[in-house]
Structures are given as C-alpha cells and as structure tokens.
Amino acid sequence: MTSTGDNRSDGRPEENGGIVSISGDIASGSTGPGAAVPRGLRLRLLGPTLVIVGSLMAVVSSLGAPLIPTIADADGVSLSTAEWLLTITLMTGALATPLMGRLADGPRQRDVILAALGSVVAGCVVAALSNGFAMLIVGRGLQGVGLGLLPVAMAVARRNLTPEKSRQAIATLSITTAIGAGLGYPLTALIAETFDFRGAYWFGAITVGCAFLLAAFVLPGRAQVPSRRFDTVGATLISLAVVGLSVVLSEADGWGWTSARTLGLFAASLVVLALWIPYELRTTDPLIDLRQVRNRSVLTADTGGLLISVAMYLLLPVVVEFVQVPAAKGYGFGASLVVSGLVLVPYAVANFVASRFLGVYERRFGARSMIPLGSLIFALSTGFFALEHAHLWEAFVTTGIAGFGMGFTYAAMPGFIVRAVPHSETGSATGFYQVLRSIGLTLGSALSAAVLMAHTPAGSALPEVSGFRTALIIASGLGVATAVISFVLPGLAPRGRAGSSVKGGSETVPMMGTEAGEEEAELAGSGLMTVDDKASGTR
Structure with missing residues (x-):
C-alpha cells in the first residue's frame, strides 16, 4: 500500500x-x-x-x-x-x-x-x-x-x-x-x-x-x-449455511428436534460449511481469512463470543418473561410490559460503566484476565437469580451484575482481534466474530425456548419455575466455560525480545517506542501475540 x-x-x-x-x-x-x-x-x-x-x-x-x-x-x-x-x-x-x-x-x-x-x-x-x-x-x-x-x-x-x-x-x-x-x-x-x-x-x-x-x-x-x-463464491456458501442454521434453530421447536426436516436441513448446512471452509483456505482473497483463527488471540475472542452470546439469550428473555408471570402461578411478579422492559435498564447501564473501567483495569492487571473475569461475574448473576427470585428487586440486581460482567467481556473481545490482525483484515476478522455472536444469540434464543417448553405441562400456557431455573443454570455454566476457555486459549506469555523491559500487569514485556510496539507490549503482557510477532517468528 x-x-x-x-x-x-x-x-x-x-x-x-x-x-x-x-x-x-x-x-x-x-x-x-x-x-x-x-x-x-x-x-x-x-x-x-x-x-x-x-x-x-x-x-x-x-x-x-x-x-x-x-x-x-x-x-x-x-x-x-x-x-x-x-x-x-x-x-x-x-x-x-x-x-x-x-x-x-x-x-x-x-x-x-x-x-x-x-x-x-x-x-x-x-x-x-x-x-x-x-x-x-x-x-x-x-x-x-x-x-x-x-x-x-x-x-x-x-x-x-x-x-x-x-x-x-x-x-x-x-x-x-x-x-x-x-x-x-x-x-x-x-x-x-x-x-x-x-x-x-x-x-x-x-x-x-x-x-x-x-x-x-x-x-x-x-x-x-x-x-x-469480492469473494462471491465464499459469500454465497456462507450465506446458505447461515440461513440453514438460523432456520433450524428457529423452527426446530415446531418441527421437532429429531424430525426429518430439522435433521435434513441441519445436515445440509453442515455440508455447505464443509465446502466453504476449504474453499476459503485455498482462495487468494477470501471473504473471511480463516487462517486468522489459528492465532490464539483471535480464537479466544471468537470462541468466547459464541459461548457468552448463547448465555446472554438464556438470561435476558428468561428474566423478562419470568417477571411477567402472574404471582398466582406461585412465582413471578405479574409485571407489566413496561416494568419488565425496565428490568433490563440496569443491564444496559452496567455494560457502559464496565467498558469505561476497561482501560484502567488493563493498565493495572493486563488484558488476559478481562474476558475470564467478566464471564465469571455474568455466571455469578445467573446463578444468583436461579436460586433467589422471590422479590422483583432481585431481577434488577441480577441484570445489573450480568451487565457489568458482559460489559467487561464484550468490550475486551474485539481488542483481542484488532491487535492480532493486519489493518487490511480488520473488517473481515471482526465481521466473522459478529457472525459467531449472531449465531450464538439465535442458538441461545432457541435453547431457552426449548428448555421452557420442556418444562411446560400439557394444557398449560406457562412453564414451571424449574424451566426458568434450568435455563439460568445452563447460562451460568456457559459463563464459567467461557471464563476457563478464554484464560487457557491465549497460552503463556511469550518471552520478551532482547532489550530493556517494563512491567505490564504481572509479567515483563519489552519496551518499544513505536505505536505498533506499544500494542505488542500490551499483548505480550497478557500472553497474546500480534501480527508482527507472527511474521518475525516470535512465539
């Protein structure tokens, strides 16, 4: 260029x-x-x-x-x-x-x-x-x-x-x-x-x-x-796969998860994906450069984003529906549509507040623990509401805590990608990350609906409280899984290059004067690797 x-x-x-x-x-x-x-x-x-x-x-x-x-x-x-x-x-x-x-x-x-x-x-x-x-x-x-x-x-x-x-x-x-x-x-x-x-x-x-x-x-x-x-063939294949998976996740409840239609469409989507992946790896200018996923930093964000998005939609719709259930059912608060919507306001506010603390946290503790910490906070919130849901204020507290954890997690993930890919691949890499998040949200929505349906007695319009509890426990488990995976995937911090060094979080990172060097130093302190490290063979 x-x-x-x-x-x-x-x-x-x-x-x-x-x-x-x-x-x-x-x-x-x-x-x-x-x-x-x-x-x-x-x-x-x-x-x-x-x-x-x-x-x-x-x-x-x-x-x-x-x-x-x-x-x-x-x-x-x-x-x-x-x-x-x-x-x-x-x-x-x-x-x-x-x-x-x-x-x-x-x-x-x-x-x-x-x-x-x-x-x-x-x-x-x-x-x-x-x-x-x-x-x-x-x-x-x-x-x-x-x-x-x-x-x-x-x-x-x-x-x-x-x-x-x-x-x-x-x-x-x-x-x-x-x-x-x-x-x-x-x-x-x-x-x-x-x-x-x-x-x-x-x-x-x-x-x-x-x-x-x-x-x-x-x-x-x-x-x-x-x-x-523009990779027209790659775009066509990934579009067919995404549409197929989205339809399966949305319609499987009505069709039946083991019906011929569900299994057939799911299998067809997997076949298209199986064709798309090697094509993208062979083409010289792919729609999504899948080689980037081999970078542990990118893989951490992509995997974590998928899992925590599933967990997110196992919480938000479930809490909104829970508070609207009439108290005569033995649980729920009979909240109006407006009140049930207001339950999510603490979630939005806490997301923003958490993102403002991200820079301070990174300078003090490094980047590697940001996603695990946020995921564990989210898991704590869903576990809390699974056990304690006798009062309406507990729903507000739950979404506030979940929002703080999700704010840390979501705000940190794109940084892992952006610092690890070339400038010319920023849109493609973050676009693939967003696709995985969208699939995660759809999967979470379908999974929450399936869990609640499984706990709804025949002839009843409302599920038993056990259905809500099960969905929240699954969300909590996914939060813990995200924390573990996002801590393990980056690996150990690479050794610094020869020369002077400074402390970055709890590890020693090389001191460099350029802007690219500063980004590398931040990532070295969190056990991540930049594109320049890859090119030079640093591990």
Missing part, C-alpha cells in the same frame, strides 16, 4: 506535533457532503458518531422482541410464527455482517455505512406502514442489514482515529448490542403502550434518519487504499 501525502501507509492517523492527519476527505478537505464542517470538528465527532450509529442499530434490532405477542394478536398469527420478527432480523444481520465486513476493508467504508443506514430507515418505514404480517417481515429483514455495521464502524475507527481513541471507540462499539437490548425493550414497550406497535417503527425511522444525516457529514470519504476482489 502506498503512502499519500500525510497519510500513513496503513491508513491510520498520524500524530506530528499534536496535529492529527486523517485519511480520506477529513485529511484532504475534499468537497464531500461534510466539507463545510471544520476538519477538527469532524474528527472530534467521528468516534461519537460511530457509537451512536452502533447503538441505534442495536435498539432497532430489539424493536421486534417485546412486540411479538401484540403483533401476533393484531395480525392473527401464532406466537411461533410471530417469532420471525426477531429471527428474520438476526438472520439478515448474520448474512450482511461478513459481506459488509469485507467491504469495510476497502476504500468505500463511508458508502457501506450510508447504504446500510438507508436500508434500516426503509425497513422501519415499511414496518410502520405494513398492513399485514408478510410486509412487516420484509421491513424487519431490511432493518437487520444494520446489524452488519459494527465491523464497518470498528474498521473506520481503527483507520481514522488515534490508537487510544480507536481502542476506546472499538470497546464501546462492542457493547452496543447489549446496551441496545437493555434500552430497546423498555423503550419499545413504552411507545407501544402509548401509541401502537407502528409507533415504535416510526421512532426507529426518525432516529436512524437523523443518524444517516450525521454520518453523511462526519464520516471520512474514500480512503487511499486499494479495492479488493
């Missing part, structure tokens, strides 16, 4: 005497839509704009879940059919994420973000104007494209912000899914009770439309990086 003007060869910002130069139209002052905005202001607004976009996408994606019973009644469909309001969004997001992640590694990051935001606005308008369930599903599918924005936003942050601001922005972006779920549920419930379910989608259209305008003025233009060949 060649250097142009003040831009670094890797496309990241360069600091010279306190002046930060940015690739694209922020640096060049090109006549884009935001050219009238002062360059310094646009630079200061870039990080907050990316976080706003990510948060709004998470809120919009959650607009379907609390409305499922209402829409099922209004459109005359079954609850299982109405579940597609959530499934279609997750499925579309899982399809869009790797495609947008790869496109984010090229020069058109701004175009990708604006196109996705436009799709979400259109989806919200379609859903708000829908006169039937089919049209509503189309709208929700268009909204799901926005879930692919996270890897793009992370790639933009890494390319255009200083290292410290980039790390902070990426950590915040990684928890927007959890924050969005915590805020989206009560917000949707409040709007639906005040107006109707269409009001929630008009809210989404207006807020995302404002985000579109903000992004159009703030985001940098085309970067000075080469375009890359």
